[in-house]
Amino acid sequence: MAKLLLVEDDRMFAELIRHALREEGHSVDLAADYAEARGAATGGEYDGILLDVTLPDGSGLNLARELRQEGSDTPILMITGNDGPRDVVQGLDxxxxxxxxxxxxDEILKARVRALVRRREPKGISTLAFGGIVVDRAMRRATIDGQRVxxxxxxxxxxxxxxxxxxxxxxxxxxLEKVWDLSLDPNSNVIDVHVARLRGKLREHNAQPTLVTVRGTGYVLTLGARADG
Incomplete structure (x- = not known):
């Protein structure tokens, strides 16, 4: 999952993009103009910025240029209705x-964002492993004892x-903060539903780690002998 900043003044278009990226598990903050984006980009830690070229109070090109001049290395994906070679060169420059x-x-957008986020990830941490479970975040693939899940x-x-x-x-x-958007109701059963589904899939593949509910607190993936809650 990545924390993304989407800079787009067309609210309906922005919500469509955010919905598509949330399906990938990303958290997406919105900024509708240059000034709002400027504050968010400099004040927040983002894994990537999706930046519209044309904003009501400024140019996305100028914003990208300013962020780079200030030393920001946050990956930027420019979005525009102009597809001429000169426009592409200006954006990259x-x-x-x-x-x-x-x-x-949607699918191209998701793929481009995955590639964008991979550039942000420090080397050596894109693959995680625990008790026979291997998660490749770059490829978005998980296996248990070598079997694809x-x-x-x-x-x-x-x-x-x-x-x-x-x-x-x-x-x-x-x-809620790291996996779901913070706007999700803390009392929602969405988390419990997803945990139950994931727990079922771990059991189907005879995974050694168990996903345990710690009542009143949260969850833990463990090799210990605690029973599932």
């Missing part, structure tokens, strides 16, 4: 890592986070 033209295809995008993000924090109790609030 301004500091963008990639360039995508409207209208956007079919996971929905959110289940994959949840498993990756639990493997990364194996043998440590992860609070529901932390899952």
């Amino acid at each position: 301004a500091g963008a890592d990639d360039y995508l033209t409207k209208p956007l295809d 079919s996971l929905a995008p959110r289940e994959f993000t949840l498993l990756a986070f639990l493997v990364e924090h194996a043998e440590h109790v992860v609070a529901r609030a932390e899952l």
